[in-house]
Amino acid sequence: MDDRTYRRFTAELVAWAEANPAVIGLVALGSMARAGRDPDEWSDHDFWVVAETGAAPTIRDDPTWLPDHERIVLFNAETEHGRNVIYDDGHLIEQAVFEPSEVSITRANDYRVMVDKGGIADQMAAIAQATAEESAGRNRAVSFGRFASQLVIGLTRYGRGEELSADAMIKHHALGNLLGLLGRGHAGELDSLDPFRRFELARPDLAPPLLEALKGPAPGAATAMLDLAAEHLTDLEPNTPELRTTLRTLIMRVAR
Template structure:
């Protein structure tokens, strides 16, 4: 939530802190925090980064976050797993970062990024190159498989809701199923995805690439969990015509099991908004 000058000041403060710390190898700013994607920044942009420690020092220095800039303005810090951390400043600005040795980030993914500080062995540059290569390899859609998974998540989610586990059901429907449905749309209509697309998280900036699909998914999610699931099912089935790989038998079975006999996959028609989404 920082203004441009404030954002740059915090970036410089991070770089200075890492340079001054003997246990750090370097730092790389990610996403809109990087120079590569500075044009995407707005008032809600956070600082995402990897803070890389010298080999073997990560577990030792991780408990100490006193190196973060402007300590007096930090109102909270928290851990997300073993390597992930967050810090929030009194103006609402957020740092989200991995704080570890390079070897501990062996599975990391990265897209837009800027190396701010590196050591003499170019540890951070090498980590970034490997993370980008992994992200590029993972940046491939399998819409038929994702469609099958959407059906599974909806079936499980509605079952949980009917059992009374509404919170857990919502995670399956509003979380898993939606993320997979977005991947199906992008995979079926790759021409609709622009350069704004996040290669790591398919839901990021989906509204810019497929505004009509995004609007209809949002409308579905505004409903109670089972009604939301049924509308997401309908949206998925609208992709079936002209797609031989669509899991029609699976969709029919899910509809039958849930009593949604009026919304079988075979009765679906293309969405009137699809041409706009693909253009």
């Protein structure tokens, strides 16, 4: 979606929210918020609607208020409050509709309050602060322990012949913990809610060899990930030579 169309789409959402008496607020998230990062041609529309008590279910499950709704090819109940929408040009909407009492269950980093008919800005400021505190308080040693355990789970599944499950465990779950650890100190470039987002921009020194290794079988990917941990995460107490030797031995065993 080009910038002109993206802005028009956003403006129509804002106009709808302002005109609908059942809507209390509209909050843009991610690149839609334009909070230091503008949307590009690949950006989706990610937003929350806050509606009066009792009105949320109707708004949530009625796509006809969305701009260009006649071009929708998929309207999917992704979560209890969230609906994913795909248009015929591939444009994606990730939306959620909450009642005021439900907003506190959410987490957000980049956001912009587009419509506020009462209290939304204060709620969002509290949510963003709680999200930042949770991110800062994550225990790095615990995350590394999860990374190592997920490598073992993935490798043993690979050894059993469960290659799809092994790939998911190593190349997604373990990788997510590793990226979160390697991304510390680069908070401005990374997404605190998703360690995979923009890692290539934050760590251009680490991303290319890692991406290359991920193209191959799980043991090779595990080796590359372990090499990065050995080089960059030795300050973590659980990251001992004994643990790394154990993991490398397991890699060699399942790769035979």
